[in-house]
Amino acid sequence: MSKRIGMEVAIAAAEAVALCRIDVAAVYPITPSTHIAEHLSDIVSNGELDAEFMTVESEHSAMSAIIGASTAGARAFTATGSQGLMYMHEMLPVASAMRLPVVMAIGNRAVSGPLNILNDHGDIMMERDAGWISLFAQNGQEVIDMIIQAFKIAEHRDVMLPVNVSIDGFILTHMVEAMEMPDQEEVDRFLPPFKPFETLHPDQPVSMGAFAGNDIYTEISKSKDMALVNSKKTILQVWKEWKKQFGRSYEPIESYKTDNAEILILTMGSMSETAEIAIDSLRAKGMPVGLLKLKLWRPFPYDELKKAVKGVKVLAVIDRAISYGGSGGPVCGEIRSALYDERNRPAIVNYIIGLGGRDVTPEDFMMIAKAASQAEKKAPKDRYVIYGVRE
Amino acid sequence: MVKRKWPETWQEVNPGCIVFEPGSASEYHTGTWRSQRPVWNNNKCIKCGICYIFCPEGCIHEGTDGYFYADLDYCKGCGICAQECWPAAISMVEEG
Amino acid sequence: MLEIRWHGRGGQGAVTSVELLALAAIGEGKFAQGFPSFGPERRGAPVAAFNRINDRRIKSRAGIYQPDVVAVLDESLIDLVNVVEGLKSKGTLIVNTQKTAKQLAKATGFKGRIGVVDAKGIALKEMGVPIANTTMIGALIKATGAVKLESMKSPIEQRFGRIADRNMNAMTRAYNEIKIS
Numbered sequence: 244m245s246k247r248i249g250m251e252v253a254i255a256a257a258e259a260v261a262l263c264r265i266d267v268a269a270v271y272p273i274t275p276s277t278h279i280a281e282h283l284s285d286i287v288s289n290g291e292l293d294a295e296f297m298t299v300e301s302e303h304s305a306m307s308a309i310i311g312a313s314t315a316g317a318r319a320f321t322a323t324g325s326q327g328l329m330y331m332h333e334m335l336p337v338a339s340a341m342r343l344p345v346v347m348a349i350g351n352r353a354v355s356g357p358l359n360i361l362n363d364h365g366d367i368m369m370e371r372d373a374g375w376i377s378l379f380a381q382n383g384q385e386v387i388d389m390i391i392q393a394f395k396i397a398e399h400r401d402v403m404l405p406v407n408v409s410i411d412g413f414i415l416t417h418m419v420e421a422m423e424m425p426d427q428e429e430v431d432r433f434l435p436p437f438k439p440f441e442t443l444h445p446d447q448p449v450s451m452g453a454f455a456g457n458d459i460y461t462e463i464s465k466s467k468d469m470a471l472v473n474s475k476k477t478i479l480q481v482w483k484e485w486k487k488q489f490g491r492s493y494e495p496i497e498s499y500k501t502d503n504a505e506i507l508i509l510t511m512g513s514m515s516e517t518a519e520i521a522i523d524s525l526r527a528k529g530m531p532v533g534l535l536k537l538k539l540w541r542p543f544p545y546d547e548l549k550k551a552v553k554g555v556k557v558l559a560v561i562d563r564a565i566s567y568g569g570s571g572g573p574v575c576g577e578i579r580s581a582l583y584d585e586r587n588r589p590a591i592v593n594y595i596i597g598l599g600g601r602d603v604t605p606e607d608f609m610m611i612a613k614a615a616s617q618a619e620k621k622a623p624k625d626r627y628v629i630y631g632v633r634e
Numbered sequence: 635m636v637k638r639k640w641p642e643t644w645q646e647v648n649p650g651c652i653v654f655e656p657g658s659a660s661e662y663h664t665g666t667w668r669s670q671r672p673v674w675n676n677n678k679c680i681k682c683g684i685c686y687i688f689c690p691e692g693c694i695h696e697g698t699d700g701y702f703y704a705d706l707d708y709c710k711g712c713g714i715c716a717q718e719c720w721p722a723a724i725s726m727v728e729e730g
Numbered sequence: 731m732l733e734i735r736w737h738g739r740g741g742q743g744a745v746t747s748v749e750l751l752a753l754a755a756i757g758e759g760k761f762a763q764g765f766p767s768f769g770p771e772r773r774g775a776p777v778a779a780f781n782r783i784n785d786r787r788i789k790s791r792a793g794i795y796q797p798d799v800v801a802v803l804d805e806s807l808i809d810l811v812n813v814v815e816g817l818k819s820k821g822t823l824i825v826n827t828q829k830t831a832k833q834l835a836k837a838t839g840f841k842g843r844i845g846v847v848d849a850k851g852i853a854l855k856e857m858g859v860p861i862a863n864t865t866m867i868g869a870l871i872k873a874t875g876a877v878k879l880e881s882m883k884s885p886i887e888q889r890f891g892r893i894a895d896r897n898m899n900a901m902t903r904a905y906n907e908i909k910i911s
Contacts (some may be wrong), residue, residue, distance in 0.1 A: 248756075249752055249755075249756030249762065340650070340651070341650040342649040342650035343650070403649050414765075414791050417765055418764070418765045419748070419753065419763065419765065420752070420756075420762065421756045421761050421762065440649055440650070441650070441652050448657075449653060449656055450653035450658075451651075451652055452651075453651060453653050459641070459647075461644075462644040463651050465644035466649075513791050514791065516789040516790070516791065517789065520789050602792055602793045603791075603792060604792040604793070605792065
């Protein structure tokens with residue numbers, strides 16, 4: 244039976260990882276994901292979980308170690324964020340190209356410089372094209388759920404890809420709140436033991452990670468792309484199973500009060516529920532505004548997006564990162580491109596907020612909704628607005 | 635039937651590009667581009683095996699008599715064995 | 731919804747206070763948040779930590795700018811930071827001090843309800859250390875009714891083990907001894 248608990252979300256994340264009966268964790272602790280590593284290390288050293296906890300000397304080694312562990316048939320996990328994630332960068336596309344179902348929790352944090360340990364999505368956006376399945380959690384409950392789901396999605400024979408779960412640093416990682424923690428029996432029922440596609444074993448040798456020249460690299464890249472695109476089917480299936488067993492539903496894009504909405508705000512991660520407060524308040528005043536919460540970043544849910552914005556006049560995309568000298572917000576760049584071919588697409592405006600830990604309040608979303616409502620009649624001067632910047 | 639070395643289409647790529655026949659690199663005879671070959675003078679050789687240790691191709695083997703020889707299918711003629719052989723038992727001879 | 735801001739110094743346990751209070755509220759079946767003022771911390775520097783307690787699910791993850799309650803673990807902070815900033819006029823200020831509520835009103839300029847308790851003295855007597863964070867929870871519970879005092883028992887036991895009783899005793903004394911204007 245699931246148990247209602249009060250716990251820091253990072254600690255709950257570690258508990259969820261332990262419930263997945265991992266074989267190997269290799270983590271180089273970094274703020275704000277540190278408590279995940281610390282607590283997981285406690286669980287292993289207490290003997291509660293029969294796993295190897297590798298205290299590696301860097302994040303590059305952490306990712307390399309779980310790649311190695313996974314090739315040997317282990318269910319493997321790591322956690323990091325910001326500089327640590329960037330230090331792993333070189334190994335991330337290797338994990339996906341080798342089709343290794345490892346899972347990573349990311350305590351999202353702004354990247355240096357200047358040094359800043361607080362939340363934004365600058366770190367994960369830099370790893371957008373690494374070929375990983377990428378999920379965004381909006382609260383502690385979704386952190387627990389998505390970590391458990393992540394292993395099942397990753398290891399599914401139709402997927403075999405690494406999965407990362409973005410957990411907003413501090414805002415979620417350091418939050419003590421109420422959650423439902425499934426028990427071991429429930430997780431065992433949901434997540435069968437890991438059956439690797441192939442393992443490195445001296446009795447039956449294979450080569451993994453071999454060189455591939457210009458005569459095959461294109462075909463391998465296409466097969467990796469298709470694996471990611473096709474993984475959506477399994478993700479939806481796993482979410483369906485999750486809902487059936489645990490009652491909580493997950494969608495690539497979750498809608499909130501979108502009925503008859505003319506203006507939609509699109510958010511990701513922990514700001515989503517804060518935005519709901521603004522929607523409630525504006526709806527009460529009669530403004531036809533609703534909220535889309537993007538939970539599946541890769542593979543990008545094109546069909547769901549097109550369906551969600553049908554008939555909508557203005558779509559305000561909220562980014563928590565900047566693509567410098569580029570599209571403004573990376574999420575908005577994606578969404579503009581996704582909707583370009585739609586005949587009746589909404590006007591799209593882009594607001595970048597919450598950089599480097601700057602607070603995001605319901606009032607901010609009310610201001611954004613009001614400003615966005617003007618965009619239908621008159622296109623905004625700028626392609627994107629860095630909201631609240633002092634000038 | 636001709637054995638296919640690798641997949642033709644993207645659909646045929648093994649997940650993770652796993653090679654199920656490891657060691658297939660041995661099918662490539664890299665010795666074909668050699669311009670010099672190592673020749674042992676076993677009167678000078680003391681069977682120390684330093685040539686075997688230093689060969690970057692791993693193509694020097696120990697014969698049943700304890701002397702060493704290069705597998706010319708793979709020897710690229712780099713000359714490292716001759717350079718490292720301190721009794722100077724190996725000399726590099728032009729191919730051709 | 732009850733929103734609380736705690737002021738302390740790095741190492742005085744303000745973050746522990748918000749965690750324990752949140753756990754007690756969740757244990758009662760309520761919804762609660764406990765979170766630190768995010769960022770790098772060092773011992774002795776002024777820090778803040780926050781609680782939200784509600785009967786329904788809490789959606790906001792924004793900071794708390796207009797708290798209903800402010801609890802001050804170290805009265806020397808009053809000279810350093812404006813501890814009553816944003817505190818609702820009908821809110822409550824609770825201070826670990828030997829001074830009177832009247833003196834605190836003058837020092838802070840706060841005209842609302844003020845609770846004073848010598849939490850440091852109680853902590854020294856009951857636990858042998860001047861760490862007043864758990865003691866102050868008792869005072870806060872009396873002043874606000876945020877949770878029931880007995881709801882603290884389970885989180886305190888889980889957190890402190892052998893020394894849980896001493897913490898509970900100090901907390902109970904502060905609950906009984908706080909003077910509210």
